[in-house]
Amino acid sequence: MFNQSRTVTIALSLALTVLYGYVVVLLFTEFQEPLGLETLSWSFIMLLPYALGALGNFFMLQRKPLTLVGAILWPWLYCVGLFIVVTALSLGMLFCIVIGLPILLPAASLGGVTVWFIQRNKKLAGIVVLLTLLSPVVASPVEAQFATPTSTTITHTFIDIDATTAVVWDNIKSVAPIVEGEHRPNWMHFFGFPRPIAATLSHEGVGGVRDATFERGLRFNETITEWEYHKLISFDIVETSEKLLPPPLDLIDGERFDVLNGTYTIEQLDSDTIRLHLTSEHFLGTRFNDYGAWWTDLVMQNLQNYILDVIKVRAELS
Numbered sequence: 001m002f003n004q005s006r007t008v009t010i011a012l013s014l015a016l017t018v019l020y021g022y023v024v025v026l027l028f029t030e031f032q033e034p035l036g037l038e039t040l041s042w043s044f045i046m047l048l049p050y051a052l053g054a055l056g057n058f059f060m061l062q063r064k065p066l067t068l069v070g071a072i073l074w075p076w077l078y079c080v081g082l083f084i085v086v087t088a089l090s091l092g093m094l095f096c097i098v099i100g101l102p103i104l105l106p107a108a109s110l111g112g113v114t115v116w117f118i119q120r121n122k123k124l125a126g127i128v129v130l131l132t133l134l135s136p137v138v139a140s141p142v143e144a145q146f147a148t149p150t151s152t153t154i155t156h157t158f159i160d161i162d163a164t165t166a167v168v169w170d171n172i173k174s175v176a177p178i179v180e181g182e183h184r185p186n187w188m189h190f191f192g193f194p195r196p197i198a199a200t201l202s203h204e205g206v207g208g209v210r211d212a213t214f215e216r217g218l219r220f221n222e223t224i225t226e227w228e229y230h231k232l233i234s235f236d237i238v239e240t241s242e243k244l245l246p247p248p249l250d251l252i253d254g255e256r257f258d259v260l261n262g263t264y265t266i267e268q269l270d271s272d273t274i275r276l277h278l279t280s281e282h283f284l285g286t287r288f289n290d291y292g293a294w295w296t297d298l299v300m301q302n303l304q305n306y307i308l309d310v311i312k313v314r315a316e317l318s
Helices: 006-030 047-061 070-089 093-117 122-143 165-172 289-316
Strands: 151-161 196-201 210-214 219-228 232-239 257-268 276-283
Touching: 006 047, 006 070, 006 122, 047 070, 047 093, 047 122, 070 093, 070 165, 093 122, 093 289, 151 289, 165 257, 165 276, 165 289, 196 289, 276 289
Parallel strands: none
Antiparallel strands: 151 276, 196 210, 210 219, 219 232, 232 257, 257 276
16 A cells, blocks of 8 residues: 555545445444434544544555644545435435534544544554444444433514415415415525425314425424414424435434424504514424524524515415
8 A cells, every 4th residue: 555646545545434434324324223323423423523534544644644734634535425425325414414514524633633643653543543433333322321402492583574464364374385486496495305385274273283284295283272363373283294204304203303383473563564473492302402403493494484485475465
């Protein structure tokens, strides 16, 4: 390996790190229960990229000594290579990768710097790299023995509508099927989140059930808990999809993420304008709820604003 060209060394380092990373991803996604592994764990989010950085830089070291800058930046190439492979196999994983980038890249650099720090002793570096390769699979079952923190977050959005209270009310108690011409481009859909389809209502008043459907098989039952005519509708939300959801929707499982309830509130601003509020409460059960809550709130704001825009256009055209 000492006489290999720089290009060959880089290609070999990239190929081997991506292969290792993909095997670990498969273990964490396909063998979670028998091996006691968790994807939403520090063991996966931190130790996998750390191992990628250490492994790739160890191979780079065989050609010539690492510089500190190279030790920091080369691991990013290994991570990007793995990201491309994972995303090619499952586009829905792209959003999960984007969320993780602020953690994944520094962790990979840390692994690379570890090898740089001990590069003069290649035997020690080899032992350290071997231990890091095993660390995600070994550490995750141990981490799983500790209780997972839980938290709830409230997302509030609103929109001003030039329409009467009665018209707005008719457009929120149920939602007629959204036709193609009513949809608009949105970054959320690029990452695999489905567009809303419709929301039917079994009957008016408390106890009525809204059946909210989305593309890709996502479905929610929304049982009405408060009904103030022309003022407010509140409902508890239960995910009732009939088929296994693809990433990132598979996170809506009641254990890692769930939408608990929602409320529409109509506020009369003046004789011509209504302010329609949409509030939701969602649950998180991960090892990094404070960080995750920022992203889930971003997604929920985007979804709620998308629905509010459809209601606004319909109400103002009525």
